[in-house]
Amino acid sequence: MSADAVVVGSGPNGLVAAVLLARAGRKVLLLEAADRFGGGLRSGELTLPGRVHDLGATVMAMALASPAFRELELKGVEFAHPPVAAAHPLDDRPAVLVHRDPRRTAEGLGRDAGAWLATVGATAKGGFPLVELLLKPLGPWRVPPATFLRAARFGAAGLLPATTFARRAFRTVEARALIAGMAAHSMLDLRAPITAGYGLLLASLAHLVGWPLVRGGSQVLADALVAEFRSLGGEAVTGHRVRRLAELDAPTVVLDVTPRQFLELADLPPAYRRRLERFRYGPGVFKVDWALDGPVPWRDPSVAGAGTVHLGGTLEEIVLSEAETAAGRRSPRPYVLLVQPYAADPTRGGHTLWAYCHVPNGSRADMTEAIETQIERYAPGFRDRVLARHTMGPAELEAGNPNLVGGDIGGGLASLTQFVRRPVWSPAPWRTPLPGVFLCSASTPPGASVHGVGGWQAARLALSGAAPSGSTS
Template sequence: MTDVTVVGSGPNGLVAAVVAARAGLSVRVFEAASTLGGGVRTAELTLPGFRHDVGSAVHPAGLASPVFRRLGLLDRVDWIVPEASYAHPLDGGRAAIAWRDLDPTVEGLGADGPAWRRLIEPLLDRKRGVVAFTGSQLLRVPRDPVAAMRFGLRSLEQGVPLLWDRRFETEGAAALLTGVIAHLAGPMPSLASAGAGLLLAMHAHGAGWGFPRGGSQAIADALLDELRERGAEIVTDAPVERLAEVRDARVVLLDTTPQLLLGEADLPPGYRRALERYRYGSGVAKVDFALDGPVPWTNPLVGEAPTVHLGGTRAEIAAAENAVHRGVQPGVGDGPRHPYVLVTQPSVLDPTRAPAGKHVLWAYTHVPAGSTFDATELITAEVERFAPGFRDLVLASASVSASEMAVRNANHVGGDISAGALTLTQLVKRPVVSPAPWRTPLPGVYLCSSATPPGPAVHGMNGWWAARLALRERFGIR
């Protein structure tokens, strides 16, 4: 009998597997796809020699993750940490840049520089407390109450309509913050998205918005190397559709959405109702581009940032995101003219990603759940808005609609890459309200995916908390 079976080889599943293997337990990992890594895979999606991230590309939460630090991933992975964490171009050649150094960021924001400092610096002063508060579940007593209070008050300010436009006077600063807030698909403003955006903005001036040289696959490979060294069994092309297929293990850790549990006849009625009420968010439509050269941004400073947020002003981005929340696709019909687009251009700092002189560009936009919309032209036009001539550089592209996302990965329900809508309610109830939400009512079965606290991002915390709980309860290992 295997001690621990992990279903899913995303970063949370792999972290959970490593925790179990380090405890001396026998471990088996099942992965439905033919390649390992889940949301941190890298592949040639367009042309030979062009390496694209299949899922996530830049990992602010990874560099700040206490779990990644404890597991040695900050040393075993070759991280590139840019001086410019992210950029936000505006019409007329203007751009706001979030430099890793707070001082040039403040200087570049002009009249709103002091306001940006007052927003971010108090969080940086307590960054470990902020990470601890946001890295578990909101029901716990904060380890650093001052950090929690500072973070909560700023989330409230940027998360309610009456307050969110009061801090900044210029378009640049407001757009710079809105671009990170919009990472969370959903209505704007909202408390949940404001909190996530502030955390990302803090990381931009802290550990930085780093990414692995060669692609995100390096994170999965480092974890997989350790698992193999410790004798773990890794099984690919092995989708698990019913828990009965893996219940021969003493503990089962599910790096999946809660939907897998709904097929279990012995699930208690109350827990079943909670899972049936669990909601998924908007989808994403992603496009990868192979380019003949660097993106010709009107403002050359934008070319120094591997991450770029497109969509224009705060008002334009809010209009686009609120339209998607209502089920309307920006740029189509009567929808808002411009979409919000999240872009990464890793090859500006990582030449291993493309042949000499060539570049890769990764981009997605939010779309209504289950959409079949091909975003290639919409994203191309929005890049052209701030980088005229981009279209002429495209050698090849690969597009994935939200509905195709769901087919390729069962965890992306309707194209939702966050494993569940990120609302304030579902940050507390993820997927149930409990002091130990990773535990299910089924003996020995635990959830360790982004559908549990602390939610999505590549940080491994979900797998860490679930594995520690399982090892303590089922094996008496602390």
């Protein structure tokens, strides 16, 4: 197939770019080095036959809120919502629950009910226009003018460290712990700037769109994108690793790769190469998947209905854990992010579960015991339910997906500096100095998660400067 465009890598950003280019009438070739499409959207039988586990992303709040995915209007993908979006167990009191309804959530926060509605609730009220502005900070925007005022208010709080925001905004142990668990998704020291913003946005998405899963596994979403792409005439090939850009004969190339892979693929101008070489990767994760013989025996039964569970205790405990990781040390009592898909999706062959904790980039430490100890802390007898387990540390994660450098699932450190310089400072960071070559991975704005906006932006730029085959324009 002679192609107008080649997309390298089939993570969510690469898939979105491929579909949008094909919808614009381009002849597009999609190349994936692995034996399955999807990148972080792959699913498989990691433990027992018939048990469906997600190798990467499971919870899809960003996919529902993303302007890119809403524009695609994919067919054949069903999102399943758990009864409770997220839960945060505590040792000496009931778990804190996050519901779709912000007022119901606030009711569980006692004297911080009003503060929750005034911060997280107000962000959720910004709706899709605010999310679009936050996910596309460099534009183009299709939002009402009032949204810019909402974004300014969000930014005033979001630029703060999560520790500062939590202590200023909330008075209760419950609310402070809850926002810390949300902010810790950033994989940053929670004393660092903008960590409050990550926590605010994620919590508000629970109210705006929920924290759903894809029924049948995340692979279903990847397969739907590939099916849409092929229906438009695109050619998609697995098992094809591109080693040098010179192999590709197309006027447009979109790369769903991180700076490290791009440096290996191409001969780049020295100044740009030096800027990419300064790009920093963040902490890695250690992930465990389990097959259970029944649901997790939570001490607080209300946690059983939550799709996502944050384990780490109080604000102070989570701050200490994330600070240890940020300093390059193994936390003995790590913050653990756990997902119980069976709370929303009974089609995965039984009670499957996964959890991860943050570790220094490239760490070789086996964190299975530390993770299971944190689960047992809130669910005594958990280990008795385990039929089989599967572990992946940073090395195994990177071997399965080279974009996960050192186990970094975020495509690069999500610090304030790299929020505005991702992977380099530019009004259009998806464009590279090489004519017709664009980057679209999580190493470009707006960063990690399943939103496809990096692919949307790269495709938009590619289409703005290219014409389809046979066109004289």
